[in-house]
Amino acid sequence: MADVNRGNRPLSPHLTIYRPQMTSISSILTRITGNALIVAALLIVWWLLAAATSEAYFATADAVLTSWFGDIVMTLSLWAVWYHYLAGLRHLLWDSGRGLELATAEKLGWVCVIGSVILTVITIVII
Secondary structure (H helix, E strand, O other), X not given: OOOOOOOOOOOOOOOOOOOOOHXXXXXXXXXXXXXXXXXXXXXXXXXXXXXXXXXXXXXXXXXXXXXXXXXXXXXXHHHHHHHHHHHHHHHHHXXXXXOOOHHHHHHHXXXXXXXXXXXXXXXXXXX
């Protein structure tokens, strides 16, 4: 029968004692950026549908997307595109069996974060 004395056994790691690692943070960010891109795509589809519907409705949608809020959302969406792209390349590298060592995986996580910020700034400057 299983040991019923749970009072002396350690509990699983909790946020107070667990230090997030770059590999876990980059994995979570990949999922968050993927979902955020769905929201951004819905906003762009809304804008396009408004353009096809009427001039007044398009003016409303355009006002939202060109406001300070829309600028922030679209800039963060641009960063999410670059981050998700670089994370996808990282996963392709991992699928080939390379870069799986802990130190290399951590460096690749930083490459995704820093690289996505740099590519976002370059894209904004070019556009």
